[in-house]
Amino acid sequence: MIDQLNKTLRRLPEWPLYILGFVPAVWLLWLGVNGGLGVEPIKALEHELGVLALQFLLATLLVTPLRRYAGLNLLKFRRAFGLLGFGYVCLHLLTWLALDMAFLWPQIAEDIVERPYITIGMAAFLMLLPLALTSTKAAIRRMGLRWHKLHRLSYLAVVMGGIHFVMQERSGPFSRWSIWPWR
Amino acid sequence: MAYRWKNTLTQADVTPKGLFLNRRQLMAGAGAMMGAGLLGGQVRAQDGLEPNSFEDITSYNNFYEFGTSKTDPAANAHMLTTDPWQIEIDGMVDNPGVYSLAEILEGQTIEERIYRLRCVEAWSMVVPWNGFELADLLTRVGVQDGAQYVAFETLVRPEEMPGQRRQILEWPYREGLRLDEAMHPLTLMATGIYGEPMPNQNGAPIRLVVPWKYGFKSIKSIVRITLTDEQPPNTWNQILPNEYGFYSNVNPNVDHPRWSQATERRVGGGLFAGREPTLMFNGYEEEVASLYDGMDLAEFF
Numbered sequence: 001m002i003d004q005l006n007k008t009l010r011r012l013p014e015w016p017l018y019i020l021g022f023v024p025a026v027w028l029l030w031l032g033v034n035g036g037l038g039v040e041p042i043k044a045l046e047h048e049l050g051v052l053a054l055q056f057l058l059a060t061l062l063v064t065p066l067r068r069y070a071g072l073n074l075l076k077f078r079r080a081f082g083l084l085g086f087g088y089v090c091l092h093l094l095t096w097l098a099l100d101m102a103f104l105w106p107q108i109a110e111d112i113v114e115r116p117y118i119t120i121g122m123a124a125f126l127m128l129l130p131l132a133l134t135s136t137k138a139a140i141r142r143m144g145l146r147w148h149k150l151h152r153l154s155y156l157a158v159v160m161g162g163i164h165f166v167m168q169e170r171s172g173p174f175s176r177w178s179i180w181p182w183r
Numbered sequence: 184m185a186y187r188w189k190n191t192l193t194q195a196d197v198t199p200k201g202l203f204l205n206r207r208q209l210m211a212g213a214g215a216m217m218g219a220g221l222l223g224g225q226v227r228a229q230d231g232l233e234p235n236s237f238e239d240i241t242s243y244n245n246f247y248e249f250g251t252s253k254t255d256p257a258a259n260a261h262m263l264t265t266d267p268w269q270i271e272i273d274g275m276v277d278n279p280g281v282y283s284l285a286e287i288l289e290g291q292t293i294e295e296r297i298y299r300l301r302c303v304e305a306w307s308m309v310v311p312w313n314g315f316e317l318a319d320l321l322t323r324v325g326v327q328d329g330a331q332y333v334a335f336e337t338l339v340r341p342e343e344m345p346g347q348r349r350q351i352l353e354w355p356y357r358e359g360l361r362l363d364e365a366m367h368p369l370t371l372m373a374t375g376i377y378g379e380p381m382p383n384q385n386g387a388p389i390r391l392v393v394p395w396k397y398g399f400k401s402i403k404s405i406v407r408i409t410l411t412d413e414q415p416p417n418t419w420n421q422i423l424p425n426e427y428g429f430y431s432n433v434n435p436n437v438d439h440p441r442w443s444q445a446t447e448r449r450v451g452g453g454l455f456a457g458r459e460p461t462l463m464f465n466g467y468e469e470e471v472a473s474l475y476d477g478m479d480l481a482e483f484f
Contacts, residue, residue, distance in 0.1 A: 032454050037241045038254060040306060040450045076337035100448075107443055115441055168441070 014080055015078045021084035024052055042099045049092040056085030057158045079135055086132040089125055117167035124160035127153050185292035187368035208225035235308040237377050239451040244384045246345040248351055262343045268388050269395050274409040277325025291315040296371055300431045301465045303397035307447045311376035312392055326410055333365040334415035334460045336407040354420055358402035359415035395464040395471045397431045428484040433465035
């Protein structure tokens with residue numbers, strides 16, 4: 001059955017994933033503009049974009065174990081997952097800078113330096129940046145072994161993203177925004 | 184004594200009921216221009232502080248007894264029975280006992296107080312409360328010499344408060360004030376909003392409102408008031424003592440360890456609400472700063 005699934009997946013193109021992947025972003029923005037995110041839409045938008053970013057990034061990390069232990073081959077879609085995750089990280093960051101912080105640069109700078117969860121989140125973003133920039137086929141070919149080494153950063157970046165997520169909870173150990181897609 | 188504190192915002196500044204119910208729609212449509220033009224004086228407060236809509240106030244709440252998300256209280260609080268309601272008043276008082284809500288309200292003048300509400304999470308609203316001064320209740324039950332603090336407890340009733348079925352907090356929710364804070368004319372026992380009985384999600388049937396402190400100090404659905412000579416425990420301080428103090432006065436200069444308190448977002452402004460500066464003691468500095476003369480507010484946060 002897995003073989004059949006792998007065969008079907010191989011025939012599917014990669015590009016529709018990018019379009020499908022950004023449907024939630026468009027949906028969220030539409031909800032936000034139309035009052036569908038409640039009376040405080042900024043925080044809601046920020047959280048949802050962040051959660052989506054983590055979900056896509058976690059998906060990239062699941063590709064290898066799924067292939068090794070379940071025989072399911074999603075390698076072809078891993079870059080799309082990664083770039084979608086990075087895209088959502090950018091939207092999340094932009095929502096924070098523009099809507100949440102209203103470009104109050106002194107407070108933004110202070111937050112990045114003084115709030116550990118924001119420091120960690122920014123660090124994770126900076127780590128993802130070179131990974132996104134070297135995601136083209138040409139870069140993979142040109143860099144060879146170094147590409148694999150560089151892209152091990154993704155593990156660290158995702159772990160830091162997870163820490164960033166858990167730390168911002170008001171009350172610490174119990175979570176009000178679950179990361180799971182079925183929440 | 185009623186009317187000891189005079190609203191800086193007056194009755195005329197409150198959005199009329201017919202308008203607050205559909206202001207959102209009014210503003211959204213072409214009628215907005217006309218509506219604002221005709222009713223502008225009433226809708227907008229003189230100093231630019233306009234109370235939040237009834238919808239804002241009743242749909243975005245922290246009330247963990249009904250769940251931890253902002254929308255849980257509005258979704259779940261209908262399960263709560265608020266009649267009959269009793270408050271036990273004990274400790275260092277002349278007339279301890281279990282009082283029905285009617286007995287508590289007897290002889291009290293319900294007045295309107297339009298207060299800013301600043302949550303420790305850096306958002307805020309403006310709420311037109313109806314209530315009476317806590318001082319009037321305390322005077323009636325007779326505070327004994329030596330009492331220095333007032334402790335409060337929220338109802339524990341897991342069958343009607345689904346959040347209490349999990350140990351997300353140690354129930355009952357507890358709060359406390361120093362006696363002079365409790366006796367301050369700004370400190371309100373609120374029984375309503377916008378002239379309506381207190382909605383369940385906002386702490387029905389009776390709650391505390393201490394406008395110069397972070398919102399979590401304004402304990403909801405009170406069933407016990409204790410006069411004591413020791414500083415009482417308060418729930419958030421018990422859980423995270425390095426993040427939430429006993430005093431919890433609104434203070435833009437003392438940050439929460441995980442976020443800045445210098446600015447806040449006024450809820451209800453949509454996606455482009457931005458931020459505004461947080462005021463010392465939430466704008467009530469003139470009235471309450473003297474309570475803390477000589478205290479290091481960074482130490483007693």
